[in-house]
Amino acid sequence: MENEKGYIYAINGPVVIAKGGCSFSMLEMVYVGKQRLVGEVIKVSDDGATVQVYEETSGLKVGEPIYKTNQPMSVLLGPGILKSIFDGIERPLKVLEERSGAFIATGLNVSSLDEEKKWEVTITCREGDELSSGQVYATCPETASILHKCLVPNGVKGRVKKAMPNGSYSIHDTVVELEDETGNKTELTLCQKWPIRNPRPVKERLELCKPLITGQRVIDSLFPVAKGGAVAIPGGFGTGKTMTQHQLAKWSDADIIVYVGCGERGNEMTQVLEEFSELIDPRTGAALTDRTVLIANTSNMPVAAREASIYTGITLAEYYRDMGYNVAIMADSTSRWAEALREISGRLEEMPAEEGFPAYLPSRIAEFYERAGYVDSLCGEKGSVTIIGAVSPAGSDFSEPVTQNTKRFTRCFWALDKSLAYQRHYPAIHWMDSYTEYFDDLIPWYQEHVSPEFPSCRGRIMHILQEEDKLQQIVKLIGADVLPEDQKLIMEISRLIRVGFLQQNAFHAIDTYVPIDKQLRMMQVILHLYDRGMELVRKSIPLSQLKETGIFEDIIKIKYDVRNEEIDKMESYRQRIDTLTDEILKNNE
Numbered sequence: 001m002e003n004e005k006g007y008i009y010a011i012n013g014p015v016v017i018a019k020g021g022c023s024f025s026m027l028e029m030v031y032v033g034k035q036r037l038v039g040e041v042i043k044v045s046d047d048g049a050t051v052q053v054y055e056e057t058s059g060l061k062v063g064e065p066i067y068k069t070n071q072p073m074s075v076l077l078g079p080g081i082l083k084s085i086f087d088g089i090e091r092p093l094k095v096l097e098e099r100s101g102a103f104i105a106t107g108l109n110v111s112s113l114d115e116e117k118k119w120e121v122t123i124t125c126r127e128g129d130e131l132s133s134g135q136v137y138a139t140c141p142e143t144a145s146i147l148h149k150c151l152v153p154n155g156v157k158g159r160v161k162k163a164m165p166n167g168s169y170s171i172h173d174t175v176v177e178l179e180d181e182t183g184n185k186t187e188l189t190l191c192q193k194w195p196i197r198n199p200r201p202v203k204e205r206l207e208l209c210k211p212l213i214t215g216q217r218v219i220d221s222l223f224p225v226a227k228g229g230a231v232a233i234p235g236g237f238g239t240g241k242t243m244t245q246h247q248l249a250k251w252s253d254a255d256i257i258v259y260v261g262c263g264e265r266g267n268e269m270t271q272v273l274e275e276f277s278e279l280i281d282p283r284t285g286a287a288l289t290d291r292t293v294l295i296a297n298t299s300n301m302p303v304a305a306r307e308a309s310i311y312t313g314i315t316l317a318e319y320y321r322d323m324g325y326n327v328a329i330m331a332d333s334t335s336r337w338a339e340a341l342r343e344i345s346g347r348l349e350e351m352p353a354e355e356g357f358p359a360y361l362p363s364r365i366a367e368f369y370e371r372a373g374y375v376d377s378l379c380g381e382k383g384s385v386t387i388i389g390a391v392s393p394a395g396s397d398f399s400e401p402v403t404q405n406t407k408r409f410t411r412c413f414w415a416l417d418k419s420l421a422y423q424r425h426y427p428a429i430h431w432m433d434s435y436t437e438y439f440d441d442l443i444p445w446y447q448e449h450v451s452p453e454f455p456s457c458r459g460r461i462m463h464i465l466q467e468e469d470k471l472q473q474i475v476k477l478i479g480a481d482v483l484p485e486d487q488k489l490i491m492e493i494s495r496l497i498r499v500g501f502l503q504q505n506a507f508h509a510i511d512t513y514v515p516i517d518k519q520l521r522m523m524q525v526i527l528h529l530y531d532r533g534m535e536l537v538r539k540s541i542p543l544s545q546l547k548e549t550g551i552f553e554d555i556i557k558i559k560y561d562v563r564n565e566e567i568d569k570m571e572s573y574r575q576r577i578d579t580l581t582d583e584i585l586k587n588n589e
């Protein structure tokens with residue numbers, strides 16, 4: 001049966017006005033024009049609707065039909081998501097490319113997931129079992145490292161009437177049949193749909209208690225984000241937003257990575273892909289791409305699909321969370337997403353608020369970040385979605401609306417600093433402007449899994465950095481020479497922390513990822529040098545004697561000299577500090 005339809009009354013870039021013939025509902029997916037471009041209803045009126053179109057609209061003509069689907073804009077969930085590259089509305093880019101030759105064509109209705117591929121399915125329920133929404137009825141190895149769990153769709157429950165034997169099935173094969181009390185039957189395949197703008201339901205939201213360990217010292221040791229938390233990475237052009245997100249995608253201890261390239265350059269996405277296919281996941285030994293899904297809506301692609309891309313991304317993330325996985329989603333950059341929102345709003349002739357953004361910008365940002373969380377899922381597993389959103393304020397001006405609103409809804413803030421980046425201090429996460437409100441909740445984890453001393457070490461390191469910051473003001477005015485020796489020591493140790501600990505080279509084989517134990521040992525060595533240095537200061541022995549030994553420079557090089565698997569070597573640094581200071585003490589007796 002031909003779907004009900006209206007017709008195109010007006011076209012304004014990605015926005016199309018529909019009139020006549022049928023009633024549209026809010027957020028309904030529609031097919032626009034003869035080419036059947038994918039669109040979504042964003043406003044309804046008495047005699048029609050306003051539609052945002054996710055594809056290039058230049059070929060559309062007034063009078064062409066607009067077909068209803070009676071369904072909200074949804075994504076297809078099922079095995080085959082991982083390792084894929086999708087556009088903003090979950091169309092596989094590879095398939096599109098092969099079929100049309102161009103980077104992305106319009107109106108091609110391809111399935112999001114491979115419909116032919118057979119999966120080795122284990123049916124986990126038996127005839128007679130009672131199943132309800134979110135429970136697992138089948139599993140299959142999706143990639144070498146990830147077991148896909150098929151979850152009963154929302155709103156469906158019943159007794160298993162029929163369960164197929166284990167075997168190979170494709171996503172649309174029925175593997176289980178449910179029957180509810182009233183005799184209604186539901187056929188369960190390996191896949192289901194979910195409307196992208198609705199958060200998926202959970203049994204319970206849990207307190208955050210575990211950090212997302214990233215192997216990046218300034219993050220794990222000073223400003224950790226909790227699994228299930230949300231963090232903003234604001235930074236001007238070239239300060240390292242993309243680099244930081246790539247590092248997290250590569251090294252963080254999430255089970256699944258959803259990487260949304262949103263309005264940024266296309267070659268960066270290609271780069272992620274190339275790098276990831278070469279890298280091995282240190283925890284599973286499998287390829288890094290096995291746990292990754294990429295959503296690319298780069299700067300050359302239609303603007304409305306960019307608006308949708310972060311919802312598509314977060315929905316995929318929630319789906320894997322519901323299976324009990326820890327998922328991290330990176331959005332690079334949410335500013336480009338906000339700009340898409342602004343462009344569409346402008347075309348709708350809505351009243352602009354701050355800097356031309358629509359008045360609903362804050363609520364949209366909030367809705368996105370609120371989908372982060374650590375939860376008890378409906379199938380009884382614990383899973384999390386951690387959101388890492390890059391923000392690109394023009395001219396590094398953090399007072400602009402996207403940065404400010406993002407700050408309101410995230411509890412962790414990695415402020416990238418232009419002058420640090422300029423000095424090539426990377427990651428350019430500024431220790432004075434950044435913060436995390438998660439640390440207190442994570443203290444028990446650090447104490448149990450790293451060391452009881454971890455929180456106090458972190459506290460002392462932060463304190464030294466703060467002291468240095470205050471002293472810098474004085475030094476600027478009157479120079480460093482006049483500082484008393486104890487303050488000079490602060491300056492020296494602080495430099496050690498900045499250069500030897502906070503700076504971390506993503507391109508260096510050893511330094512690119514550092515386990516948390518080694519991070520602690522590095523902090524301890526630095527603090528030990530500080531303590532022993534203080535001992536000299538108290539005895540009025542000039543610091544220069546300690547500096548001349550070269551120990552400061554040696555400690556700065558620990559990150560390159562001590563391999564991650566030989567952290568026991570760290571003890572020798574401690575001993576050297578003791579030998580050197582003991583000697584100096586003796587010589588000054």
Ligand SMILES: Nc1ncnc2c1ncn2[C@@H]1O[C@H](COP(=O)(O)OP(=O)(O)O)[C@@H](O)[C@H]1O
Pocket residue numbers: 235236237238239240241242243244426427428504505506507
């Ligand atoms: N951790 C790092 N280690 C080494 N170099 C870095 C690091 N972070 C950023 N850089 C350098 O900064 C450049 C710009 O970073 P990028 O992430 O592309 O910036 P942005 O996305 O903020 O525009 C990178 O190409 C790289 O040379």
Ligand SMILES: [Mg+2]
Pocket residue numbers: 241242243264332
């Ligand atoms: Mg970038």
